[in-house]
Amino acid sequence: MSLVPSLTEAVAVSAPGALVGVTDWCTHPADLGGAVRIGGTKNPDVTAVAALRPDLVLAHEEENREPDLAALRAAGLHVLVTEIRGLDQALAELGRVLDACGVPNRPRWLDEAEAAWAAVEPYEPPRTAVVPIWRRPWMVLGRDTFAGDLLARLGVRNLYGDHPERYPRVPLDDLNAAAPDLVVLPDEPYRFTPDDGPEAFPATATALVDGRHLTWYGPSLVTAPRSLAAALRAARR
Template sequence: MQVRDALGRTIELAAPPQRIVSLVPSMTEWLFSVGAGERVVGITDYCSEPAAAIAHLPRLRGTKNPDRTAILSLHPDLVIAEQEENRERDVLALAAAGVNVYVTAIRSVADTATQLAALAAVLDVAATAAPMIAEIQAAMAEPPAPARRVLALIWRDPWMAVGQDTYANDLLRLSGGINVAAALPGRYPRAPLAELLALDPDIILLPSEPYPFSERDLPAFAEVADRCQIAFCDGMALTWPGPRTAAAIASFRQLLGNAV
């Protein structure tokens, strides 16, 4: 059968894939959640969930520097990549070596529902994936009115924030947040902290990943602590599309005080 990935690339498959390499941590979790975990034969060093189920799987280095030789040695019939997470050169090199590479490009919560449904059909797990897709669609149905100005940081040294055209930005929007950093150029804008704080957020989110913000980072925000809320949050909930999405919207609505 011929299928198209999110980038419009055509992939020819003789049957639903049985040997899958996942180069995306969130996708690894999703594969196990829809019953395709037994088909996963390789993952990245950063894949962490479901921890017990993936403990035995070969690690293939990072998302930005996968060990292509090791991937080929596993003889996968499908490699799953994500446009944001993985490099084009690795996708092209694996494809040139005869490997089917399916690329997602999730930049919104709506993308999560449509693209995971499409991939579920490719893997012949559509029925198992359907309840999760329905939960995501239900969470999207009644977004609260925007109420709080949010600055969601993802890194320091240099300081980086969630910007426009990203999954996390859309999740915050559906949670009733107005992402102040979306006004800056770039999907993950870099700027001095003073410039980011000048965007006048009502709440600053400090996620647990990709940079692990903690109490030690609080002194950097001393000058604004009296006029805005500073909250630690689950980085996976903020940035991992898939089985976490519906619950993440509910939890961020609570955090932002916009529960519906």
């Protein structure tokens, strides 16, 4: 049972048929067999999860709420909680998850992901960026984030990477005043569009990136370096 879209994809690709339940936000791969939808990552139907009697529930310390995980443990279920703040940790946690799910051999995609990121040549000279993840109110990537680590490996330094909060709320005027070289706009969790760049950041080049490639940890890591680098190169005003 997976409560995390990234982990759903990792398990479904590596052990087809192993998942008995997934969230409404689990969209990859398209065919999840007979897995039951049990609600969102923040509001799963705990009763429905317990009724499935999975051997293991996969969760994430940020995407899922502790009260829900505590309720699942109280129902007698084994909950594996992952923590992912950077690429190296993501690769290690993915290995741990797949081992816990009984995947007998290390999947090829995991080796390909490691190789793809090891081959990355960061943009020179490095660029600075702000990375909004929400508007109304405006929120950006702050310190210690997986997405921030991926961008750093591509040569893009998050101007709010030293902020005390991981996802600070920052007024739009302050974001513009920070004078980044680049604004990186993912299409999730907020679905930013081309119109959001010129409207909000008229003096700064904006790069629209695939949110799955920026924030998901799983098979998408294989193609993420190429996808993100191309989007950053295509940044425009």
